Amino acid sequence: xxxxxxxxxxxxxxxxxxxxxxxxxxxxxxxxxxxxxxxxxxxxxxxxxxxxxxxxxxxxxxxxxxxxxxxxxxxxxxxxxxxxxxxxxxxxxxxxxxxxxxxxxxxxxxxxxxxxxxxxxxxxxxxxxxxxxxxxxxxxxxxxxxxxxxxxxxxxxxxxxxxxxxxxxxxxxxxxxxxxxxxxxxxxxxxxxxxxxxxxxxxxxxxxxxxxxxxxxxxxxxxxxxxxxxxxxxxxxxxxxxxxxxxxxxxxxxxxxxxxxxxxxxxxxxxxxxxxxxxxxx
Amino acid sequence: xxxxxxxxxxxxxxxxxxxxxxxxxxxxxxxxxxxxxxxxxxxxxxxxxxxxxxxxxxxxxxxxxxxxxxxxxxxxxxxxxxxxxxxxxxxxxxxxxxxxxxxxxxxxxxxxxxxxxxxxxxxxxxxxxxxxxxxxxxxxxxxxxxxxxxxxxxxxxxxxxxxxxxxxxxxxxxxxxxxxxxxxxxxxxxxxxxxxxxxxxxxxxxxxxxxxxxxxxxxxxxxxxxxxxxxxxxxxxxxxxxxxxxxxxxx
Numbered sequence: 101x102x103x104x105x106x107x108x109x110x111x112x113x114x115x116x117x118x119x120x121x122x123x124x125x126x127x128x129x130x131x132x133x134x135x136x137x138x139x140x141x142x143x144x145x146x147x148x149x150x151x152x153x154x155x156x157x158x159x160x161x162x163x164x165x166x167x168x169x170x171x172x173x174x175x176x177x178x179x180x181x182x183x184x185x186x187x188x189x190x191x192x193x194x195x196x197x198x199x200x201x202x203x204x205x206x207x208x209x210x211x212x213x214x215x216x217x218x219x220x221x222x223x224x225x226x227x228x229x230x231x232x233x234x235x236x237x238x239x240x241x242x243x244x245x246x247x248x249x250x251x252x253x254x255x256x257x258x259x260x261x262x263x264x265x266x267x268x269x270x271x272x273x274x275x276x277x278x279x280x281x282x283x284x285x286x287x288x289x290x291x292x293x294x295x296x297x298x299x300x301x302x303x304x305x306x307x308x309x310x311x312x313x314x315x316x317x318x319x320x321x322x323x324x325x326x327x328x329x330x331x332x333x334x335x336x337x338x339x340x341x342x343x344x345x346x347x348x349x350x351x352x353x354x355x356x357x358x359x360x361x362x363x364x365x366x367x368x369x370x371x372x373x374x375x376x377x378x379x380x381x382x
Numbered sequence: 383x384x385x386x387x388x389x390x391x392x393x394x395x396x397x398x399x400x401x402x403x404x405x406x407x408x409x410x411x412x413x414x415x416x417x418x419x420x421x422x423x424x425x426x427x428x429x430x431x432x433x434x435x436x437x438x439x440x441x442x443x444x445x446x447x448x449x450x451x452x453x454x455x456x457x458x459x460x461x462x463x464x465x466x467x468x469x470x471x472x473x474x475x476x477x478x479x480x481x482x483x484x485x486x487x488x489x490x491x492x493x494x495x496x497x498x499x500x501x502x503x504x505x506x507x508x509x510x511x512x513x514x515x516x517x518x519x520x521x522x523x524x525x526x527x528x529x530x531x532x533x534x535x536x537x538x539x540x541x542x543x544x545x546x547x548x549x550x551x552x553x554x555x556x557x558x559x560x561x562x563x564x565x566x567x568x569x570x571x572x573x574x575x576x577x578x579x580x581x582x583x584x585x586x587x588x589x590x591x592x593x594x595x596x597x598x599x600x601x602x603x604x605x606x607x608x609x610x611x612x613x614x615x616x617x618x619x620x621x622x623x624x625x626x627x628x629x630x631x632x633x
Contacts, residue, residue: 111384111554114473116465141502148499152490224482225503226462376465379458380395 114226119376128372132284135230142231146238164246172198172250179314188258190316195254196340197313199247204332205304206240211283212290212297219382229371229378233283237276264342271339278335278360285367288374291381307332328352331359384475384554384586386437386460392468393430393455393610429455431610433469437586444597444618445590446625447607453590456607457481457557460588475586478553480544489533493524493543496532500547514550521546521576542569549576556580560591574600594622 119127135142154160175198176191183190211233215222218232255262290296311332312319320327327333334348334355341348430452437443445453458464459471461479487496497518501511519528522542524535532540549556556577577587577600591597597604597618604621606614614621 111475114462114471114477116462116471116473118466118468138502138505141505144499144502148488148491152488155490220482223458223463225479226477227503379463379465 124372124375125368128368128375131228131371131375132230134228135234138228138231139234142234143238145231145235147242149235149239150242161242161246164243165249168199168202168247169250169253172254175314183315188260191254192251192258192260193316193340193344194314195251196343197336199244199251200336200339201308201311201313202247203240203244205308206243207237207279207282208286208300208304209297210236210240211286212300214283214287215291215378215382222379222382229287229375230280230284233280233287236283236287237279240279241276262343263345264347267342267347268339271342274356274360275335275339278363281360281363281367284371285363288370288378291378292374311336325351328355331355331363334359384439385473386435386555386586386588387472388436388460388469389434389471390469391430391433391456391459391466391471392428393452393459393464394467395427395429397425397427428610430459433610433612435605435612435615437588439586441603442587442601443589444601444604445588445607446592446594446597446604446621447613450609451607452610453607454481454559457559457588457590460555461557473555475554476551477555477557478548478551479557480548481557481559487532487540487544490531492530493522493528493532493535496543497547501551504551506551514547517550518543518546521550521572538569545573545576549580552580553585555586556588558587558589560589560593594626598622 150161154163157163159166172191172195176187176194179185179194180187180190214232214236215229218235221227221232222229286296286300290300307330311330312327313336317324317327317333317337328351334352337348337352338356341352433452433456445456447453455464457479458481459466460473461477461481462471462473463479463481465471488499491499494515497515498511501514506514522528522539522545524539524543527535527539532543535543580587587600589596589600601618604614604616604618604625605612606621606625614624
């Protein structure tokens with residue numbers, strides 16, 4: 101049944117030996133390609149995760165939307181008053197930021213467990229490991245889509261139109277492939293070192309406060325260039341800025357691209373080195 | 383032509399015992415010289431060592447041995463789940479692995495939904511999925527239960543569904559752990575007819591079991607595993623008496 105590397109050749113040949121040198125990388129790339137070819141499986145599993153989580157509940161996945169809406173309203177009114185912000189400007193900013201942050205923290209915390217949670221599947225049949233990472237990305241994208249409703253409502257209430265929507269298409273693609281890389285990298289680390297999930301959890305909390313999510317980047321005047329040291333900042337800025345009608349400056353785009361390349365290089369190094377050991381560890 | 387070639391296969395599981403499976407040990411190793419010595423001689427469980435054999439089309443191999451002899455590990459290695467630590471495993475042909483009763487099934491989904499999900503695992507096209515659905519429906523004889531969540535099934539019904547699915551896709555190489563014996567007598571008869579249909583082509587069967595009578599009737603060759611090694615390899619009427627004789631002497 102398991103059609104070995106996802107190929108449909110009449111007679112697939114699986115030749116397994118301990119890997120050395122470039123074969124590591126080659127096998128890792130084949131795994132990513134095989135996983136992407138089986139996108140229907142990854143999507144189905146991710147969708148089932150959401151469907152089964154809310155089975156029997158009246159609102160179902162709409163609970164995601166409701167809880168985000170409550171959070172945006174609560175934080176928006178409190179911080180808007182604290183910072184003396186104009187709600188017409190602050191609430192749209194906050195809704196985008198919180199929804200995106202919810203996605204990032206979902207990808208990161210689920211990422212640590214993509215393989216450990218799928219232990220049963222991994223030991224039952226040979227599958228590209230990338231399938232499990234795609235499942236996690238799809239699950240979090242579905243959550244994100246539910247939360248999108250909050251942003252739309254906020255924009256509608258203040259009668260705002262999102263600007264530069266077309267510019268978002270390549271940015272969304274970049275976010276998608278970065279999410280996949282992050283899931284793979286954290287999945288490998290989290291399978292080998294079981295303390296990774298709590299470490300990531302506390303790092304995320306710090307990142308939440310140092311990244312302009314609840315506060316606007318414009319609040320920082322001196323030392324603005326140091327903000328680029330935080331990888332989340334440029335990646336958030338290229339997605340949020342254009343919608344808010346503020347196209348980020350060139351250095352932000354370069355930083356976002358640079359961090360993405362670094363992320364993929366690190367991921368491929370980790371994944372190619374440790375892929376064949378994952379089944380032993382889960 | 384389907385085939386399996388195993389050369390000097392070694393599979394070993396690292397045991398990161400206690401809290402050794404953590405960053406603390408790694409960091410400690412980097413800091414202190416003494417810990418490095420402790421951490422380096424990590425315990426490794428040798429599950430398989432120096433295993434070599436080849437299978438040609440038509441062969442039905444039975445794996446026999448005590449608990450912990452390495453039967454399930456060998457099956458997983460043949461399925462490509464555990465990649466060799468040393469040695470080489472070459473498998474030509476589409477592999478079907480019945481190693482886990484659940485087979486990635488989800489208890490909340492109906493039998494029909496699970497069939498479709500299972501087909502996605504193999505990357506099947508829509509018309510092929512419909513064909514598998516009909517085939518499994520006919521074989522498993524679940525009736526109206528096919529549209530109920532499988533957590534409402536009896537274990538026998540679950541086995542019929544899983545067995546029907548794994549054999550519906552006509553793998554060239556079928557790997558089987560012994561769990562499928564859970565079926566009732568009538569099912570065993572039909573399971574056997576279906577399996578023999580699969581094996582009669584140029585297909586290969588590898589089955590692991592504790593039950594000598596299954597091996598005597600189903601297999602053309604028996605591999606006696608003992609502590610990760612091959613103790614004996616030959617036709618059932620040679621290997622089985624030797625194995626049973628030793629088991630008797632041992633107890």
